[in-house]
Amino acid sequence: MRILSGIQPSGKLHLGNYLGMMRPAMELQEQGEAFLFIANYHALTTIHDRATLWGYTQDVALDFLACGLDPQRTAFYRQSDVPEVTELTWLLSTLAPMGLLERCHSYKDKTPRGLPASHGLFSYPVLMAADILAVQSNCVPVGRDQKQHVEVTRDLAIKFNNQFGEVFTVPDPAIRDEVAVVPGVDGQKMSKSYRNTIEIFGTAKATRKQIMRIVTDSKALEDPKDPDTCTVFALLKLLAPPNEQAEWAARYRAGGMGYGESKKALADHFEAHFAPLRAKREKLAGNPDYVEDVLQGGARRARAAARETLDRARAATGLVAP
Ligand code: ADP
Numbered sequence: 001m002r003i004l005s006g007i008q009p010s011g012k013l014h015l016g017n018y019l020g021m022m023r024p025a026m027e028l029q030e031q032g033e034a035f036l037f038i039a040n041y042h043a044l045t046t047i048h049d050r051a052t053l054w055g056y057t058q059d060v061a062l063d064f065l066a067c068g069l070d071p072q073r074t075a076f077y078r079q080s081d082v083p084e085v086t087e088l089t090w091l092l093s094t095l096a097p098m099g100l101l102e103r104c105h106s107y108k109d110k111t112p113r114g115l116p117a118s119h120g121l122f123s124y125p126v127l128m129a130a131d132i133l134a135v136q137s138n139c140v141p142v143g144r145d146q147k148q149h150v151e152v153t154r155d156l157a158i159k160f161n162n163q164f165g166e167v168f169t170v171p172d173p174a175i176r177d178e179v180a181v182v183p184g185v186d187g188q189k190m191s192k193s194y195r196n197t198i199e200i201f202g203t204a205k206a207t208r209k210q211i212m213r214i215v216t217d218s219k220a221l222e223d224p225k226d227p228d229t230c231t232v233f234a235l236l237k238l239l240a241p242p243n244e245q246a247e248w249a250a251r252y253r254a255g256g257m258g259y260g261e262s263k264k265a266l267a268d269h270f271e272a273h274f275a276p277l278r279a280k281r282e283k284l285a286g287n288p289d290y291v292e293d294v295l296q297g298g299a300r301r302a303r304a305a306a307r308e309t310l311d312r313a314r315a316a317t318g319l320v321a322p
């Protein structure tokens, strides 16, 4: 199995990113050859400030390494260090139907929010297809919001293979139901763009504050409460051990428990999970040369795989002598 996933360095990573993509991707490291990368070409569709883009890129590198990415097993790299993907993007874009791209939410959702409709934003899914197809990945761990992009990738791979002969592996998304859409503090999908996140590497104090801000209904302390419609409980379910989840569900239903209490339990679980990772991250931050070595080593591995694919694609399309 070849596993590949990426994340844009477009803001501080949050619990939705961690549970929906980072942790599942890192668990898959054990099961095959894995490629994980920092999608800085993608982030460039929305961030046009050098210091911001570079800062977030460094952050994502530290975040992944602190959370357990094993650079021996996994090729971990910056997307822009594998420029082969941009050439592959062109080859794929000559087959990508306009209508298909017009329906993609990466473009459709962002332009109404005032983002300029650049060509890069429009062709975002084609670049993503190139990331995946370049290394012949067959397993793409992502949250549900990325499913459409993996479907576009499948369409493009099949279309290319039909037209030019078998070059690409057709990938499948790997989406885990229980973490496919992690809710944010307002109950909507947690997302950087909705300002409803719980950051994974904020300070302990700031994180607790974000957790205390989770919106709940206005039931009084003594009222019985419904765990299944409560965001605090939804998150508790993802961080607490199963026996404790059942206890909380029972306490919700019995009444006599305030949301402050379940929020406190959530904050404690969060802290128990992330405090050791935070310490590891601080140590890594003091060793930028190591982090850079990891990324460059990862890029060499990814480039070798991408080169092989690209050579085959160039030959198949008639760009080089038969
Ligand atoms: P954001 O919506 O915060 O900008 P991204 O689009 O950069 O997040 O997502 C990066 C990865 O994290 C993707 O694989 C995405 O599916 C996953 N992800 C993001 N938010 C969530 C969430 N709330 N629940 C589950 N997975 C998520």
Ligand code: TRP
Binding pocket: 004, 005, 006, 007, 008, 039, 042, 127, 128, 131, 132, 140, 142, 146, 149
């Ligand atoms: N579009 C993805 C996101 O916003 C990031 C990404 C870029 C990606 N290329 C990818 C994810 C390839 C998986 C595979 O989250």
